[in-house]
Amino acid sequence: MDTPKEIFLKDYKMPDYFFETVDLKFELGEDKTIVSSKITVLPRIEGVSSPLVLNGHDLKLLSVKVDGNELKKEDYHVSSRHLTVSTPPSSTFTLEIVTEIYPQSNTSLEGLYKSSGNFCTQCEAEGFRKITFYQDRPDIMAKYSCRIEADKSLYPVLLSNGNLISKGDLQGGKHYALWEDPFKKPCYLFALVAGQLESRDDTFVTCSGRTVALRIWTPSQDVPKTAHAMYSLKAAMKWDDEVFGLEYDLDLFNIVAVPDFDMGAMENKSLNIFNSKLVLASPETATDMDYAAILGVIGHEYFHNWTGNRVTCRDWFQLSLKEGLTVFRDQEFLSDMGSRIVKRISDVSKLRIYQFPQDAGPMAHPVRPHSYIKMDNFYTVTVYQKGAEVVRMYKTLLGSSGFRKGMDLYFKRHDGQAVTCEDFFAAMQDANGADFANFLLWYSQAGTPRLKVTTSYNPETRTYSMKFSQEVPSTPGQPVKEPMFIPVSVGLLDSSGKDIPLTTLYHDGLLQTIASKDEPVFTTVLRVTKKEEEFVFSDISVRPVPSLLRGYSAPVRLDSDLTDTDLFFLLAHDSDGFNRWEAGQVLARKLMLNLVSDYQKNIPLVMNPMFVDGIRSILKDTSLDKEFIAKAITLPGEGEIMDLMEVADPDAVHSVRSFIKKQLALQLKNEFISTVTENRSSEPYVFNHQNLAQRALKNTALVYLASLDDTELTDFALNEYNSATNMTDQFAALQAIAQNPGQARDEVLADFYKKWSHDFLVVNKWFALQAMSDIPGNVANVQNLLSHPAFDMRNPNKVYSLIGGFRGSPVNFHAKDGSGYKFLGEVVLQLDKINPQVASRMVSAFSRWRRYDEGRQALAKAQLERIMSANGLSENVYEIASKSLA
Ligand code: PHE
Numbered sequence: 001m002d003t004p005k006e007i008f009l010k011d012y013k014m015p016d017y018f019f020e021t022v023d024l025k026f027e028l029g030e031d032k033t034i035v036s037s038k039i040t041v042l043p044r045i046e047g048v049s050s051p052l053v054l055n056g057h058d059l060k061l062l063s064v065k066v067d068g069n070e071l072k073k074e075d076y077h078v079s080s081r082h083l084t085v086s087t088p089p090s091s092t093f094t095l096e097i098v099t100e101i102y103p104q105s106n107t108s109l110e111g112l113y114k115s116s117g118n119f120c121t122q123c124e125a126e127g128f129r130k131i132t133f134y135q136d137r138p139d140i141m142a143k144y145s146c147r148i149e150a151d152k153s154l155y156p157v158l159l160s161n162g163n164l165i166s167k168g169d170l171q172g173g174k175h176y177a178l179w180e181d182p183f184k185k186p187c188y189l190f191a192l193v194a195g196q197l198e199s200r201d202d203t204f205v206t207c208s209g210r211t212v213a214l215r216i217w218t219p220s221q222d223v224p225k226t227a228h229a230m231y232s233l234k235a236a237m238k239w240d241d242e243v244f245g246l247e248y249d250l251d252l253f254n255i256v257a258v259p260d261f262d263m264g265a266m267e268n269k270s271l272n273i274f275n276s277k278l279v280l281a282s283p284e285t286a287t288d289m290d291y292a293a294i295l296g297v298i299g300h301e302y303f304h305n306w307t308g309n310r311v312t313c314r315d316w317f318q319l320s321l322k323e324g325l326t327v328f329r330d331q332e333f334l335s336d337m338g339s340r341i342v343k344r345i346s347d348v349s350k351l352r353i354y355q356f357p358q359d360a361g362p363m364a365h366p367v368r369p370h371s372y373i374k375m376d377n378f379y380t381v382t383v384y385q386k387g388a389e390v391v392r393m394y395k396t397l398l399g400s401s402g403f404r405k406g407m408d409l410y411f412k413r414h415d416g417q418a419v420t421c422e423d424f425f426a427a428m429q430d431a432n433g434a435d436f437a438n439f440l441l442w443y444s445q446a447g448t449p450r451l452k453v454t455t456s457y458n459p460e461t462r463t464y465s466m467k468f469s470q471e472v473p474s475t476p477g478q479p480v481k482e483p484m485f486i487p488v489s490v491g492l493l494d495s496s497g498k499d500i501p502l503t504t505l506y507h508d509g510l511l512q513t514i515a516s517k518d519e520p521v522f523t524t525v526l527r528v529t530k531k532e533e534e535f536v537f538s539d540i541s542v543r544p545v546p547s548l549l550r551g552y553s554a555p556v557r558l559d560s561d562l563t564d565t566d567l568f569f570l571l572a573h574d575s576d577g578f579n580r581w582e583a584g585q586v587l588a589r590k591l592m593l594n595l596v597s598d599y600q601k602n603i604p605l606v607m608n609p610m611f612v613d614g615i616r617s618i619l620k621d622t623s624l625d626k627e628f629i630a631k632a633i634t635l636p637g638e639g640e641i642m643d644l645m646e647v648a649d650p651d652a653v654h655s656v657r658s659f660i661k662k663q664l665a666l667q668l669k670n671e672f673i674s675t676v677t678e679n680r681s682s683e684p685y686v687f688n689h690q691n692l693a694q695r696a697l698k699n700t701a702l703v704y705l706a707s708l709d710d711t712e713l714t715d716f717a718l719n720e721y722n723s724a725t726n727m728t729d730q731f732a733a734l735q736a737i738a739q740n741p742g743q744a745r746d747e748v749l750a751d752f753y754k755k756w757s758h759d760f761l762v763v764n765k766w767f768a769l770q771a772m773s774d775i776p777g778n779v780a781n782v783q784n785l786l787s788h789p790a791f792d793m794r795n796p797n798k799v800y801s802l803i804g805g806f807r808g809s810p811v812n813f814h815a816k817d818g819s820g821y822k823f824l825g826e827v828v829l830q831l832d833k834i835n836p837q838v839a840s841r842m843v844s845a846f847s848r849w850r851r852y853d854e855g856r857q858a859l860a861k862a863q864l865e866r867i868m869s870a871n872g873l874s875e876n877v878y879e880i881a882s883k884s885l886a
């Protein structure tokens with residue numbers, strides 16, 4: 001393989017040619033598809049001709065014409081990746097290209113491919129070049145039409161973007177449909193679907209009175225499972241109307257569910273294509289988590305219509321412009337539809353579990369990366385989740401109405417354009433006359449800032465000081481960092497646990513007024529911008545307990561001088577729900593790290609009774625939201641603890657976490673049993689906050705109880721399993737029982753498979769549960785499941801369940817004998833031949849190999865080297881593996 005080429009942000013150049021209109025024709029066939037494209041091309045500078053370079057990926061070129069004349073051989077050059085027209089006309093001309101492609105053998109799932117017999121497309125980021133030669137870059141925006149011709153009985157439904165202009169029958173049992181999209185778009189938003197599908201239909205009336213036809217397409221037998229997706233779509237449309245004044249802009253909105261899809265879903269203009277698992281749900285087959293994910297992702301893709309489609313990215317480095325913003329929007333949507341605090345807790349957990357490790361490893365990159373080899377590798381938790389945190393900080397600084405003003409100005413300035421992160425920043429700042437100092441560093445500096453706080457109270461001056469110091473760790477290519485602009489939201493609690501009104505603050509030698517006593521303010525946002533900086537609150541009559549970084553106001557690692565007593569106090573009293581949970585987590589992390597060190601020194605483990613009492617009082621606090629309780633009694637994950645260690649020790653962390661879990665189960669057994677019995681419900685399943693919160697709490701308690709591996713409690717869980725009337729409860733009971741190896745586990749797993757073998761989405765849950773299992777020696781079980789008749793390497797969902805799931809068990813993936821690494825290494829090489837994007841996501845599990853002991857390092861490194869030396873390795877896997885070894 002030639003060494004793959006790295007592409008740099010600093011090399012961005014405007015295109016020499018723009019495309020005005022693109023008329024596509026697809027003749028879909030069983031052994032080949034003919035794609036004809038007719039493009040109106042406009043030189044950027046009238047009168048100037050330069051070579052026109054088009055991207056193409058393994059296309060068979062049939063013909064190329066300029067202004068109706070077939071080009072002579074010497075006037076163009078074609079390679080496996082490009083078509084170059086040497087001297088095109090220097091003013092507007094038409095370019096016509098015909099290519100032949102083979103969707104039926106396309107296993108990469110980008111470009112045009114087949115999924116269960118139907119044709120569908122995936123063009124983001126650079127899949128359109130697998131369909132036809134094109135300037136495949138998002139700053140080329142054009143108006144598209146698309147004519148589809150196909151066999152009428154095999155492909156009765158023909159869909160593309162925009163409006164249906166005409167359709168009719170053709171000779172030879174074929175038919176056609178002509179679609180036209182009135183909005184200019186980059187080619188990554190193009191989509192086509194052809195197949196045997198049926199739809200659930202509904203309508204939505206927008207705030208200005210436009211009636212939009214909504215259709216959700218699936219194979220006919222799945223239509224009954226689209227009710228929740230339709231509910232979600234209508235809820236999302238209403239929310240964007242109300243919260244952002246953003247209305248849908250066409251008369252038709254289609255969603256198609258396909259079983260083979262690399263990612264979650266895709267926001268193609270008016271024709272969203274979804275991974276089936278994010279559309280199909282019924283109470284019997286989907287859990288509350290699935291229902292919530294569907295609501296969130298349907299919202300996410302719908303919200304892209306404005307943040308992504310109407311205003312798009314100039315180049316792929318700007319990906320977070322649309323993704324960070326749209327994730328932020330879907331987070332806000334779910335907050336408004338359920339519990340804001342619980343949603344915040346889940347989002348911050350996700351950031352800590354997945355993004356912090358990425359930001360501290362060899363693949364660390366800024367929210368706006370500086371370079372890439374394969375763009376596919378940069379659809380990351382950094383671009384998405386940290387990007388959403390960056391957007392959230394604007395809102396924290398500006399408030400809801402200021403943020404809305406910024407959004408309005410962004411659309412006013414940039415509707416119909418392909419823009420950059422600076423444009424978004426400028427809109428936020430200009431709309432509010434704000435000064436955001438060096439805030440843009442959040443886009444360019446990688447690494448999670450560490451923020452240290454030391455506090456002191458002076459009873460004589462009645463002042464309370466907070467001293468901050470920050471450090472941004474070095475990351476690949478960025479050894480030295482500048483201090484960042486960190487918004488720190490804080491409050492102070494008095495000795496009874498009540499918020500103290502904040503009135504004045506000294507900072508930089510200036511006295512600032514926060515608020516008057518008549519209109520008390522209890523939370524204020526400090527702008528920390530320097531390496532070291534002090535803020536002094538005045539008029540504080542008693543030593544307070546500080547509540548720092550309320551709502552997690554910035555994506556940093558916070559170190560504070562809070563004592564355990566302070567933390568227990570915050571856990572019991574903080575008015576900021578997020579920080580109540582956080583106090584419990586900080587305590588749990590400390591406890592776990594202390595026990596890990598005992599374990600490593602062979603000191604017998606002893607449980608801290610204060611911690612048990614803390615959990616007990618949360619569990620029994622009837623004033624608390626039940627979903628919040630479920631979160632608050634859940635320990636930080638093993639990965640999170642390993643992330644805090646000098647040398648990650650999966651065995652020690654696993655033993656300690658299991659120990660604490662069992663201690664809590666033992667000491668709070670009666671409380672957990674009554675939590676289960678009191679939260680059972682005989683009502684039919686409804687997906688609403690109150691009901692799902694009740695289920696979450698009951699099921700969390702059940703998992704604790706079953707961890708004890710006591711016959712009586714296993715029977716108790718078995719009874720829950722057998723009496724469950726929905727998948728949430730059934731699956732939770734299955735998980736509870738499957739924690740411990742043995743006959744009960746084997747029987748219930750077999751029973752579950754027998755019940756659900758006809759439903760591939762449920763079977764995936766069954767794969768994932770077993771793959772993630774911590775039972776000893778699980779590598780062999782996972783290996784065996786690879787040859788299970790229901791498993792198929794070509795289907796990404798199955799790979800994510802079984803192979804992806806396996807990475808979720810640190811003790812087994814990091815097995816000391818290297819069996820877990822060897823297993824993954826082999827699978828990656830097999831997968832790479834089928835689907836490089838999926839393979840590359842799997843190989844990333846190796847990227848933090850340097851965090852482990854020498855023995856494990858050597859074993860993991862050997863697998864990475866083996867992967868690197870494979871013939872015909874994809875650029876996707878090459879990029880991750882080589883950067884991991886660097
Ligand atoms: N743009 C999609 C989203 O909404 C993600 C995606 C990227 C899907 C690339 C497919 C391919 O986040």
Ligand code: ZN
Nearest residue numbers: 300304323326
């Ligand atoms: Zn998105």
